Amino acid sequence: MSAPCALLAWALLALLGLGLGGPREDPPITCCPIVPRREWRAPASKCTKKLKLPVRYVVVSHTAGSPCDCPASCLMQVQNVHNFHTGTLNWCDVGYNFLIGEDGLVYEGRGWDTKGDHTGPTWNLISIGISFMGNYMERSPPPRALRAAQSLLAWGVAQGKLSPTYEVKGHRDVQRTLSPGDRLYEIIQTWPRYHE
Template sequence: MSSPCALLAWTFLTLLGLGVAQEDLTPCSPIVPRREWRALPSTCKQRLDLPVRCVVVSHTAGSPCDTPASCMRQVQNVQHYHVRTRGWCDVTYNFLIGEDGLVYEGRGWDTQGAHSGPTWNSKSIGISFMGNYMDRAPPQRALRAAQSLLACGVARGALSPNYEVKGHRDVQDTLSPGDRLYDIIQTWPHYQD
């Protein structure tokens, strides 16, 4: 069973590059893997055809988290709701961003998400900020984590270098990613409505 101390140790070792295979050395910040946040097993089968051209940014509209321990609980809560309550094959997002400044692996780079409807799921990576960003913005460390994840996706060949960022509300009738986060992502260089 992983503890917050184990997660911090893993993050530190990853930053140092210890225990990382040479092929995994890309300009990526650490991504908390599913095993670290104790994810339920995924039964998802649909793969993405990489590199994808789009990224859809959303928010969970739930509680925020600002420590590794609280964010691990929150990503577990999101997955539990998606799998146990909704009956889906896994958490719907490819990655989740915590206010602790860490990225949590959802379905990952290769598996199609269920974050923005049949038209967009097959051609995008879904990134969701954990929290509700209607009236407040995510902290800078969360925004930096998202930007780092996007650069990582390009470096890994999972995202096209000319990828487009869209807000969840750009592709579905929703308030997500919240007014304040939506204002921010519209300033990102790859944003396209």
């Protein structure tokens, strides 16, 4: 990670309250750093359909676009995905519930409560869609991105958003696609909650 990206990452973590400050009393249950919509300058969502919580399935995909490895490039990438989904595909918002950057941060898409547009009409109603920003056909996401995704899922269970018995599926398990890419698909198949 370049020096400017590292500095920006520390600044973002400090803004999110995850800096190097001393211990807090009764820290809340937290996951990895989540960049809220306002931080990546998302317009107000036009989506209205809610998910029935807790959700039983998580579908993992990749954006198949450019990767990003620091908050500045990931901010630009999540905006690009949003613009494609709303401008070209005419969706009410970015299609994913969460996006994972190679910077190790999670970018809030539609969030836990709103139905996504990531896997077709059947699965969108019963799953959370998380998408790794990048193309993972021939390369794997870095460990910090994988940890961020797993931490997000554990936090979802702790918050009652995901069923304690949730199952992880690859995008290609539920729809005809190459997503989440061969390398990422190999990795998620080793996760304990993965079911084909």
